[in-house]
Amino acid sequence: MDIAGPPRRRLMLGSILGLTMAKTAGAQTQWPNRAIRFINPGPAGGSGDVVARIVMEHVGATLGQPVVIDNRPGAGTNIGMAAVAQSQADGYTIGLGSIAANAVNKWIYPNLPFDPERDFAAVSMLVLMPNIMVVPPRLPVRNLAEFIAWCRANAPISFGSVGAGSSQHLAGAQFGLATGVEMQHVPYTNSGQLNTDLMEGRTQVLFQSVSAVAEMVRAGAMRALAVTGIERVSVFPHLPTLKESGVDITSTGWFGVVAPAAVSASILDMLQKAVVTALADESVKQKLIGLGAVPRGSTREEFQRFMEAETLKYRDIIKASGASAN
Template sequence: MFRKLFSTAALAAITLAAGHAAAQADAKNFPSKPLRIVVTFTPGGAPDILARMLGERFTAAWGQPVVIDNKPGAGGNIGSDFVAKSAPDGYTLVVGTVGTHSINGALYSKMPYDMVKDFSPVTLLATTPNILVVNNDVPAKNLQEFIQLGKKEGKMTFASSGSGTSIHVSGELFKSMTGIDMTHVPYKGRAVAIPDLLGGRVTMMFDNMPSSLPLVKEGKLRALGVTSSKRAAAAPEIPTIAESGLPGFEAVSWFALFAPANTPKPIVDKIQAEVARYLKTADASKKLMDLGLEPVASTPEELAAYQKSEIAKWAKVVKDSGAKAE
């Protein structure tokens, strides 16, 4: 019996070692075919910008083409679910967001994927504050005037790029903290929402800074505040919402790279290492900072820990605000 147990243990050890060696060999040869990076929103926003930057870098580093696949809808759930159900070989990745990988689980009554169990964290790419922007015809010139206007006139509308996004939940947090009667108007992406904001069909939007800051600088939209605890380096002239009369208000967007669950760790580590090298270059850092994005390049383990804390944080915000996915 002891010989049988020993043989079984030895066989298991050999199998494990063989599997590890195979994974190392796969990582060494990775990638040997085109890659796909899924963006869960329409083109033009921060996730799309990051995906295209990474695609160019991967092609330059590895000599393989990279397909950027925009799959918008359901607050990012459609694209994320596609990746969750893809082969765990490193060839299909997703630029996850604070919405798709920390907020949606609390906001949607039924999720098509598990935000943690169905993914292998690769790296936290970047963070950015949202920016509260209004149509230029709104008479309020600062946040306090806007709050007073909202309480006096009543109903207002706030646009988002979809239910569950940080853009949506930032608005819900603002609504609950100010007591203003506000109606959420979800769109299939910020590219669809912005024209309505510019045209005055919606009152306001908590957009990602990379999307709206250029419009603010061009004078097409008015910025009333940023959602981070400190002023953004890309726009230090814009005050934070917290310092403008809503102490404790903070809602930071983040973007991270995820692979399907059970993707071999050597492959995950190879992708993470290449992303880290790229984000630390002066060119990538400057480009992101100019857009209002702060590069991070975390380890997979750091991303996993950060995601866990964010899930707990946003679950409370969603519960307290009473927000629901439309």
């Protein structure tokens, strides 16, 4: 006896079973079908954290799933980025790429817990983050030329940063190389103390993110001398760049989105499109500009090439400055 019944019934059962399996497979492969974790390897409230929250809220709305920020600071971004590199390559964990993690740390940390070129897939650039050069208000200088003359008469000059390999550190190292001023790097784990020590004169200069010092500059608690990037910032439109002031360097921090290296191209493409869509939104754009950031979406290939170029650029700067994480 045919236990499956007559041919027509077998055909109907087979069709129903096939449809059920197709729906189940679709539900399993549809991405995203749950929240996405975004690892920020810096502190809560830092510039990277603020940028990530602004952009990822819109990215989550585009993808139809929340993007949850997971702050994993420490070891110059290495703790958080190691967590990204070691995550399952399913698109549900992504991270905040930066000048430190994806260009500089390989030159200053002898035992990096990841390979920045092998272990990450580029998704998109987010923003350029030019710093501004600030000094204590009691320092007897009003512009960059006066500051350089004062430095040469009072060297060595100490400058603070949030750690070796940070954009603040790199800007100070480049400034010393370009001007011949002897610069002593003072790394901090507390960004609030970094700013306090400058205002109270325990350090003589900072190359700090615009968002971190804008209110203190406006209040007269710090004096801004120049912008480290390639162009002036809208927050302080009358502040010249270092190049305009006669020091031929640019030093710009940046943030982007990266994923574990083995994430599929289709998921990377969806992430890239969601990020670029967010950066094109006028509300998102204005919030980022208000931080002193320059929104800069990109293709995956463009961001990959950018990181490779930054890695080569800072190899030579680190070597010349002798900087290290030790």
